[in-house]
Amino acid sequence: MTINGKVALVTGAAQGIGRGIALRLAKDGADIAIVDINTDKMAEVAAEIExxxxxxxxxxxxxxxxxEVYAAVEHAEKTLGGLDIMVNNAGIEPPRLSRRLFGLNPTRRSAWPQAWRSMRLRPRQAECCRSARAGGGD
Structure with a gap:
């Protein structure tokens, strides 16, 4: 399967595995929507892709x-002219660590599966990959 001219959205793409996936997809011919919470590192990856x-x-x-998930999908479609590939790579911290350090609710589920299902109903063929990992960052 060739990905020349395809559009890929990669979560957790500002660093680590997600960055590597985004760069590989770009080297293989895709335009990339980088989704992350780290705006500075996202800009660096975008420059590398360009x-x-x-x-x-x-x-x-x-x-x-x-x-935010649905807004990211809409942004990718409007900005890059569609969406063909989605890589759900963003890491979520282990529960006790997240709660202790940041007071976060780690039991919240990712909204990507629902966004993916709604995207699949659109006329363009699309593919999805989900990467499982705990933790994140450098």
Whole structure:
């Protein structure tokens, strides 16, 4: 399967595995929507993708927030002209660590599966990959 001219959305793409996935997809011919919570690092990855000759857009979103997830998908479609590939890579901290350090509710589920289902109903063929990992960052 070729991905020349396709549009990919990658969560957790500002660093680590997500950054690597985004850059690989760009090297293989895709334009990339970078979704993460780290705006500075997203800008760096976008510049790297553009240096490869492909379009890149960034969108700050928390994958546990349904409204932000749907907004990220809409942003990618409007900015890059569609959406063909979705990689749900964003890491979520282990529960006790998140609660202790940040007071977060780690039991919130990612809204990506619902966004993916709604995207599949659109006329364009699309593919999805979900990457499981705990923790995140460098």
């Amino acid at each position: 240096e490869l000759g492909h379009k890149a857009t960034t969108f700050k979103a928390d994958v546990s927030n349904r409204a």
